[in-house]
Amino acid sequence: MIVRIMGEGQARLDDGHLAELDRLDDELLAEVEKGDEPGFRRTLGALLDAVRRLGTPLPDDALEPSELILPAPDASLEEVREMLGDGGLIPG
Template identity: 30%
Template sequence: MIIRIVGEGQYRAPEALCDELNQIDNRIVTLVTEGKKEEFRAELAKLISEIKVKGEAIGAEEILESDIIVPPEDLSLEEAKDIFKGSGIFED
């Protein structure tokens, strides 16, 4: 799976990582729904960190279509309400 982090580039993620990211994504949806700003920001930072650490960075010269687009870490809670809803950005 190819994941783009807005403003930071693309990463190739193995299937096992995608399962882990989906769990974090589901927690983010719950936190956003409950309006828990600090907890949401911590989980979004964790999501981005996991992608960077466990994914494989794709060079800028390689142009690939992204399967998932992850918003930047400075996303506001209000903006998150439009993105992290339903099943979130990772489909179950």
């Protein structure tokens, strides 16, 4: 699967890592719903770090369709709330 981190680029991730990303997405959704800014920052960082750690970066000039689009590291809680909708960032 191809994952885009807004403002950073894309990475290719093995589908076997989806469970870890989904767990972090569930935590992020709960923190956004509670308005827990410190928890939101921590979990957003962990989610993005997981993509960076587990994925293989694509070249900057690659234009692959992204199956997941994640917010930039400096996204606000409100911006992510709008991205999340009702189901989280990771379709499940």
